[in-house]
Amino acid sequence: GAVVSQHPSRVICKSGTSVKIECRSLDFQATTMFWYRQFPKQSLMLMATSNEGSKATYEQGVEKDKFLINHASLTLSTLTVTSAHPEDSSFYICSARGQRGASGAKNIQYFGAGTRLSVL
Amino acid sequence: GENVEQHPSTLSVQEGDSAVIKCTYSDSASNYFPWYKQELGKGPQLIIDIRSNVGEKKDQRIAVTLNKTAKHFSLHITETQPEDSAVYFCAAIDYAGGTSYGKLTFGQGTILTVHP
Numbered sequence: 001g002a003v004v005s006q007h008p009s010r011v012i013c014k015s016g017t018s019v020k021i022e023c024r025s026l027d028f029q030a031t032t033m034f035w036y037r038q039f040p041k042q043s044l045m046l047m048a049t050s051n052e053g054s055k056a057t058y059e060q061g062v063e064k065d066k067f068l069i070n071h072a073s074l075t076l077s078t079l080t081v082t083s084a085h086p087e088d089s090s091f092y093i094c095s096a097r098g099q100r101g102a103s104g105a106k107n108i109q110y111f112g113a114g115t116r117l118s119v120l
Numbered sequence: 121g122e123n124v125e126q127h128p129s130t131l132s133v134q135e136g137d138s139a140v141i142k143c144t145y146s147d148s149a150s151n152y153f154p155w156y157k158q159e160l161g162k163g164p165q166l167i168i169d170i171r172s173n174v175g176e177k178k179d180q181r182i183a184v185t186l187n188k189t190a191k192h193f194s195l196h197i198t199e200t201q202p203e204d205s206a207v208y209f210c211a212a213i214d215y216a217g218g219t220s221y222g223k224l225t226f227g228q229g230t231i232l233t234v235h236p
Contacts, residue, residue: 006163032222043209043226044164093163107152107215109224111163 003027004096006112013084014120021079021115023094029074030096034109035067038091050077074098084119091116122147124212126227134235139200141230143210144192150212153193154224155184158207167208168195200234207231 005024013019023033032051036044048064050056050071058064066088068080077096081088094112123146133139145153151172156164170177170184170193177184181200186193197204210227 004163034223041229041231043229046223049223108166108169109154110166111156114161114163116161 003100004094004110004112006094006115008115009113010116010118012118012120015085016083019081019084019117021081021092021094021117023077023079023096023112025075025096025098025110028096028098028100030077030098031074032097033071033077034095034097035069035077035079036093036095038093038114044093047079081117084117086119089117089119122150122212122214122225124210124225124227126210126230128230129228130231130233132233132235133200135200135202137200139195139197139204139232139234141195141208141210141232142192143194143212143227144190145212145225146191147212147214148188148191149214150225152213152215153184153186154211154213155182155195156209156211158209158229160206164209197232200232202234202236205232205234 003026007022034049035047037047038044046059047062048056048058048069050069052071052074056069071077091114093114095109097109126143154169155167157167158164168179168182168184170186181198183196208230211224213224
C-alpha cells in the first residue's frame with residue numbers, strides 16, 4: 001500500500017485563489033520532504049526541499065512567495081500555491097525520505113500519487 | 121552537479137520479450153540509483169534500487185546492473201506484460217556529501233509500451 005499520502009488528487013480553482021496540497025508519510029518519519037512539478041511527458045522538476053522545523057530550500061527559479069512550503073512535523077508537509085494563475089496548472093508531486101521500520105533501508109525516497117492542479 | 125541521461129525515450133516490445141533501459145551519470149560521487157515506474161496520472165513508484173557497492177540486483181522479473189567505472193546503470197525487465205507499460209525513470213543521488221548531496225537527479229524518462 002501507499003506509504004506517502006497526497007491530497008487532494010485533483011483540484012480545479014479560479015484564477016487568484018490559493019490552493020493547499022498536503023503530503024503525509026504514513027508509516028515512517030520523513031526527515032526530508034520534497035516537492036516536484038511535472039509537465040506533460042517530462043521528467044520531475046524539483047521545486048523545493050524541506051526538513052522538519054526549518055525553512056524550505058527552493059530551487060533556482062522557483063518563487064518562494066508563490067509556492068509556500070510548511071513542514072511542521074515529521075509526517076506532514078504542505079505546499080500552498082498562492083494566487084494561482086493558469087500558468088501554475090500542472091501536476092505536483094510530493095516525496096518523503098526516511099527510514100521505514102528499525103531495520104528498513106535508510107534514505108529511501110517515496111512519492112505521493114500527485115495532485116493535478118487546473119487553474120481556470 | 122549530477123547529470124543523468126536516459127535512453128531510449130520510447131520503447132515498444134511484444135509481450136514476453138525483454139526490455140532494457142539504460143542510464144548514464146556524471147558525478148562519480150553518486151552512490152544510490154533507484155528506478156521508478158510512473159503510470160498515467162499517478163506518482164512515481166519505486167520498483168528497484170541499487171547501491172554503489174553492488175554490481176547487480178534482481179527482484180523477480182526486474183533486475184538492475186551498475187558499472188561504476190563506466191558510470192552507467194541499466195534496468196532489465198524480462199517476460200514483459202502489458203501491465204508493465206508505463207514511464208520509467210532512473211535517478212542518481214550522492215548521500216556522502218558531494219555536490220549533489222541530498223537530491224535525486226532524474227533521467228528524462230522512458231515510455232515503455234508492451235503490446236499483447
